[in-house]
Amino acid sequence: MPEHEISPLTTVGAVHLTVSDLERSVGYYRETFGLEVVVSEDGHASLGARGRELLVLVEEPGAQPAHPSTGLFHFALLVPERADLARWLAHAGREGIELTGLSDHFVSEAIYLRDPDGHGIEIYCDRPREIWGETIAARMTTLPLDVTSLLGELDDPATAPFDGLAPGTRMGHVHLKVSSIPETVAFYRDALGFALTAQLGAQAAFLAAGGYHHHVGANTWQSAGASPPPPGSAALRHATIVLPDEAERDRVVERLAESGHPPTLDGPDPRVADPSGNALLLTVA
Numbered sequence: 397m398p399e400h401e402i403s404p405l406t407t408v409g410a411v412h413l414t415v416s417d418l419e420r421s422v423g424y425y426r427e428t429f430g431l432e433v434v435v436s437e438d439g440h441a442s443l444g445a446r447g448r449e450l451l452v453l454v455e456e457p458g459a460q461p462a463h464p465s466t467g468l469f470h471f472a473l474l475v476p477e478r479a480d481l482a483r484w485l486a487h488a489g490r491e492g493i494e495l496t497g498l499s500d501h502f503v504s505e506a507i508y509l510r511d512p513d514g515h516g517i518e519i520y521c522d523r524p525r526e527i528w529g530e531t532i533a534a535r536m537t538t539l540p541l542d543v544t545s546l547l548g549e550l551d552d553p554a555t556a557p558f559d560g561l562a563p564g565t566r567m568g569h570v571h572l573k574v575s576s577i578p579e580t581v582a583f584y585r586d587a588l589g590f591a592l593t594a595q596l597g598a599q600a601a602f603l604a605a606g607g608y609h610h611h612v613g614a615n616t617w618q619s620a621g622a623s624p625p626p627p628g629s630a631a632l633r634h635a636t637i638v639l640p641d642e643a644e645r646d647r648v649v650e651r652l653a654e655s656g657h658p659p660t661l662d663g664p665d666p667r668v669a670d671p672s673g674n675a676l677l678l679t680v681a
Contacts, residue, residue, distance in 0.1 A: 404606030430560025470516030474568025624673030
């Protein structure tokens with residue numbers, strides 16, 4: 397592995413968010429996705445699926461979304477199989493859950509929505525990797541999702557059971573609002589070590605480890621030149637980058653420091669902010 401590249405075993409971990417009403421948010425995520433409360437105390441709650449932590453919510457009573465600002469565009473829950481996505485969509489239809497988009501990205505099929513604080517959410521499944529292979533940049537697109545085909549995975553969408561997200565569900569990627577694409581690419585590719593898999597001029601970029609289509613997305617559609625949200629906003633607190641071992645984390649930390657982005661310690665883990673103020677916690681699997 398070249399010295400400047402991050403380990404191909406790198407993944408994305410739990411996303412930490414500020415919310416205005418913890419009870420309301422916990423209820424939303426339990427009812428919408430069947431997430432389980434792992435810990436709830438002192439104004440914060442950890443939520444997960446089948447034992448895997450996915451979200452940490454921290455309450456700031458009365459917090460309001462900051463617009464425009466850099467920060468979270470959406471976090472993305474990756475389900476293992478197409479039928480798992482179909483079961484969730486059938487559940488959403490039966491429960492009248494409001495959606496904001498349904499897209500076919502060729503590499504994946506995705507459904508979008510927002511929580512009560514306006515945090516963007518994607519739930520998606522990947523197409524088999526052999527389909528999109530080594531030509532990610534040429535293949536990634538946004539087309540309408542074929543809902544009929546997706547629901548065709550189920551015998552009867554009206555009665556298909558849903559008792560929570562499937563085992564193996566994980567945080568697939570985070571998509572961030574940034575102030576500058578060139579600065580973002582310089583940070584995530586040249587300093588952190590992700591590969592640039594696709595770029596849409598000065599508007600968007602997608603970066604990943606291990607040949608994935610993207611672990612980090614970034615766009616300026618709502619945030620070009622914007623600043624981070626003010627403290628106390630309903631906003632991203634940090635995303636988590638999960639490295640395979642301590643040696644790899646030490647290597648990444650050293651490279652960040654040499655690039656002018658020295659991490660600071662947040663408890664036992666290093667924490668670093670990208671040029672747009674989006675915070676990342678570097679943990680070990």
